[in-house]
Structure formats: structure tokens, C-alpha cells
Amino acid sequence: MITIENQIGKSRTIGHLKGGNGGPTMIFFGGIHGNEPSGEEAMQEVFLGIEENEIPVTGSIYGIRGNIAALLEGKRFVDRDLNRLWTDEKIEKIKAKAENELLNEDRELLSIHQVLLDILKTESGPFYFIDFHTTSSKTLPFITINDALINRKFSKLFPVPIILGIEEYLDGPLLSYINEQGYLAIGFESGQHTAKEAVDNSIAFMWLSLVYGGALKRADVDGFEGYYRQLQNSAKENASFFEIIHRHPIAPGDKFLMLPGFRSFDVVNKGKILAEHNDKAVLALQKSSIFMPLYQSQGEDGFFLIRKTPxxxxxxxxxxxxxxxxxxxxxxxxxxxxxxxxxxxxxxxxxxxxxxxxxxxxxxxxxxxxxxxxxxxxxxxxxxxxxxxxxxxxxxxxxxx
Structure with a gap:
């Protein structure tokens, strides 16, 4: 069975494929941040490709839209960041609100949370959760994971950098919430928001994921090797593990300006000026690589610093x-x-x-x-x-x- 929605806002579900029994359940999210539409576009492309080529599916594949209202407006969020609300405490507080007290992202969370519960109740494992994102700066494609061995082992199959330790610096990401339930959950950052390469990388990543997870057979995916090379070339053959060692936070009302020209994974020396925060220079604390520098108006993270893990x-x-x-x-x-x-x-x-x-x-x-x-x-x-x-x-x- 397949259902595909091509218009934003018509359905929470972009696509759903149900194949033979005994296979995995693979759930893909796109647009958790509304100014990051590449994942949603990639999912539509892959679902249509499976349908048009009549590729046999084992198990179940879901494509889920994230922040629908923010996607329509092209904004990271409407009222507050949907990807910072996924803790047990915050979810219970949202559930306890009266209907007229709910913010936009509260409603989005409740809808997505119900979808998750329904999938976990009706489908069988193993479960794979993959969340597509992009960044405001130019970047190599990369994977972010909570540091569990199941996440590491699956992530290592892809020819892109892998970032450890994000859970130590961010409170309430969707994938951390899923990971706390014990399931494999990885984030894929495919490139800069507006870059065509970000869509191409997300398409390649989804095809590889479906094969590696066992939902599709490699022989049935035309161009599988090309998708692998797409990611390998886009990542400049960098498939190392990195550790986050510093986060520069931004509080509401702060004035933050990242100096122009930084790309994720650029090496910066100790003392290099990186940004201006409330009219004061922000310097690199040590020699490291800059990661996800902020070049948009919405966001709580000015930049991160990372270093390679031996x-x-x-x-x-x-x-x-x-x-x-x-x-x-x-x-x-x-x-x-x-x-x-x-x-x-x-x-x-x-x-x-x-x-x-x-x-x-x-x-x-x-x-x-x-x-x-x-x-x-x-x-x-x-x-x-x-x-x-x-x-x-x-x-x-x-x-x-």
C-alpha cells in the first residue's frame, strides 16, 4: 500500500509503504525546522521512485512532515523551536494545556507524538528513525547521533563525518527523545538550506538507508553506487568521528553576528575572532574546527567547536x-x-x-x-x-x- 501527499499541509504523512512481513520499520522526518525543506523534497522523490519503478518493499517505510505551519511560512519555527520540546517533562506540560493555550509548536508536537505512538503500537521492529536537516552555513554533509553503539554502527556505513555528543549541549531534540526509548535514531544534515546539493544528498542518504536497513534490496535500487559516491564526494571523503567540545549559546534578545565566510569543519586557531555577541568579540577558545555557525535570524546556538575523535x-x-x-x-x-x-x-x-x-x-x-x-x-x-x-x-x- 502506498499513499503520497505532494502538497505541504495536506497531511502529516508524506508517504507510507507497506511491504512484506518480517522487515524493518523505517521512519523518516523532514521539516522539523520549517526553513529546512530539503528532507521533505527528498522523501517525495524517493517515494515516487519506489512507486514508479515498482521496487519491492520489505517491512514498512514512513515519511513524516515536521513543523507544517513553519514549512508553509519558510521559518525555522512559528512560536518556539519544535526540536527543543522533546523531553518527558515538556511533553506532559503541553498535554496538560487547555486547547486555547496551545502554541503552534505544541500542536505540531502532539500530532507527531501520536504518529510515533501509533507506529510503535502497530508495527514491528527493528525500528529506524532518521531526521533530515540542513544548516544556515555551507557545510559538508554529516550525521549527528547520541552516543549509543547501535547509532554508531549504523552511521558508520555512510561515507560522511559523524558527530558525537550533541545530546550534551541541546535540550529536547526529537532524536534524543526517541533514543531514550532505546531505538536507533540518527540525524542527517545534508548541506546548506537553499543548496540543490542538500536535496541531492538527502535523496542519496535515504536510498542508502533503505538498503542498509533492509527495507529494499540493493540490486533493486538503480544507481546505488552513484548515491554512495554522491555522499562521498560531497563530504570530500571525510568519514571521521568528531566530538563536540564547546557550544556558544544565544539568549532571547541577544545581538549575535557571526563573521562571514565560515563553513562547518573549517579549522580555526585559538584566539581567532569568530563572531560578535552583544557588541563583544567572541574568540576561539582553542584550536579546533568550527561547526554549524549561525547565519540566520532564528536559533539558540551561535556555533559549536568540534575535534576529531581518535x-x-x-x-x-x-x-x-x-x-x-x-x-x-x-x-x-x-x-x-x-x-x-x-x-x-x-x-x-x-x-x-x-x-x-x-x-x-x-x-x-x-x-x-x-x-x-x-x-x-x-x-x-x-x-x-x-x-x-x-x-x-x-x-x-x-x-x-
Whole structure:
């Protein structure tokens, strides 16, 4: 069965394909930010390609629109950022509002949340969630993930850079919410908002995803190798892992101006002037690579700084997690369980300074909240539904991290 909506605003669902039983359920999101239409355009192209070429489908494929009202206006959001609302606490507050109190993004969230519940209730796994985005600056295409091994292993199949640690700096992204439920969830940033290459990269990424996830057979996708080369060339053969080490926040009402000419992954030296914030110069804190510099009026993140993650550190982190070393952390002084089922730790600030953030990262922990001298650290590994993905070919591949 296939349903395709070509007009923005007609339906939350761009497309839905239901094939043979026993396959994956793959869910693609586009336009969570309304000024980022490339993912939506790519999904329409791929759904039509599957239909016109009568490509057999295994499992289910969904294409979901994000912020419909903002897509119509071509704005990042109407009232507030839809991609910063996805926490249990915020969702419950929105659900408790009266109908006349709901903001535009509240309504969008409730609609998308119901779609997610319906899919998880009616479909079988393994589940794959992929969110298409673009950036306001020129950039190589790249993947952002929460640091769980299922995310890492699947992401490594694509010839583009992979960014770790986004969950440590952003509160309430859709993919973090899905990841907390234990499912594989990755974000793909295909290029600059208005660039044709961003649409082409999203199309290529979706075709590859459908094959890698097992919804389509590689032999049935005409030009599969070309799609791979499209991403490889667009990423300039950069498929390294990077770690976010700094975020420059912007508060409501602030005056922020990014200096012109920066592209994501450009190397900047310590002390280089990057931006002006409330009429003061903002300098690079250390030699690093700039990431997602802000060249639009809406947004809470001026820029990020990243650095390449050594292969040895990636290998060591896999080893530590496989031997369940993180389970030993609560025996240390100043470390206790905040929620053992969710793998959440309370860490004394002094202990955290002594152990250092990179060590916690190796063990799969990321800090999000500091309260009264304690740091709340969460692990995506503790809630990951690894068993759901254990029979997939990419999960069994020992060479992938």
C-alpha cells in the first residue's frame, strides 16, 4: 500500500509503504525546522521512485512532515523551536494545556507524538528513525547521533563525518527523545538550506538507508553506487568521528553576528575572532574546527567547536561497554545511581573533575544537568534495545564501531 501527499499541509504523512512481513520499520522526518525543506523534497522523490519503478518493499517505510505551519511560512519555527520540546517533562506540560493555550509548536508536537505512538503500537521492529536537516552555513554533509553503539554502527556505513555528543549541549531534540526509548535514531544534515546539493544528498542518504536497513534490496535500487559516491564526494571523503567540545549559546534578545565566510569543519586557531555577541568579540577558545555557525535570524546556538575523535578512543569505548565496565561506576566515591533502569548517575562535581569528562564519554556517559554540586550523567547504552538489532547484518559486523 502506498499513499503520497505532494502538497505541504495536506497531511502529516508524506508517504507510507507497506511491504512484506518480517522487515524493518523505517521512519523518516523532514521539516522539523520549517526553513529546512530539503528532507521533505527528498522523501517525495524517493517515494515516487519506489512507486514508479515498482521496487519491492520489505517491512514498512514512513515519511513524516515536521513543523507544517513553519514549512508553509519558510521559518525555522512559528512560536518556539519544535526540536527543543522533546523531553518527558515538556511533553506532559503541553498535554496538560487547555486547547486555547496551545502554541503552534505544541500542536505540531502532539500530532507527531501520536504518529510515533501509533507506529510503535502497530508495527514491528527493528525500528529506524532518521531526521533530515540542513544548516544556515555551507557545510559538508554529516550525521549527528547520541552516543549509543547501535547509532554508531549504523552511521558508520555512510561515507560522511559523524558527530558525537550533541545530546550534551541541546535540550529536547526529537532524536534524543526517541533514543531514550532505546531505538536507533540518527540525524542527517545534508548541506546548506537553499543548496540543490542538500536535496541531492538527502535523496542519496535515504536510498542508502533503505538498503542498509533492509527495507529494499540493493540490486533493486538503480544507481546505488552513484548515491554512495554522491555522499562521498560531497563530504570530500571525510568519514571521521568528531566530538563536540564547546557550544556558544544565544539568549532571547541577544545581538549575535557571526563573521562571514565560515563553513562547518573549517579549522580555526585559538584566539581567532569568530563572531560578535552583544557588541563583544567572541574568540576561539582553542584550536579546533568550527561547526554549524549561525547565519540566520532564528536559533539558540551561535556555533559549536568540534575535534576529531581518535580511532583508539572509539575502540576502547566499545571494549569498556562490552565488558560492562560502566556498571562498576557506583562503587566509586561520589558516584551513585539516580535511576539504575535508565542508566542515570549522580556524580559529585569533585569526582567528575577528578575522573575528567573524556573518561565518562568512553564509558558512554554524557552530562546534562548540574544541581547543588552534582552532575546528572546519562547513558544511551543503558536503554538501547540492542537485542532488537542483534540479527541485522550491520550490527554483527565486527569491523564497525
Amino acid at each position: 580511532k583508539f578512543a572509539l575502540w576502547l569505548s566499545v571494549l569498556f561497554r562490552k565488558i560492562r565496565m560502566p556498571a562498576l561506576l557506583p562503587i566509586l566515591l561520589g558516584v551513585s545511581w539516580a535511576d539504575k533502569n535508565k542508566g542515570t548517575l549522580l556524580v559529585n562535581e569533585r569526582t567528575a573533575r577528578f575522573m575528567a569528562k573524556p573518561l565518562f564519554h568512553l564509558l558512554g556517559y554524557r552530562n546534562r544537568v548540574i544541581n547543588k554540586g552534582e552532575i546528572l550523567m546519562t547513558s544511551r547504552e543503558a536503554t538501547a534495545k540492542n537485542k532488537m538489532y542483534s540479527r541485522t547484518w550491520w550490527y554483527r559486523n565486527k569491523k564497525s564501531v
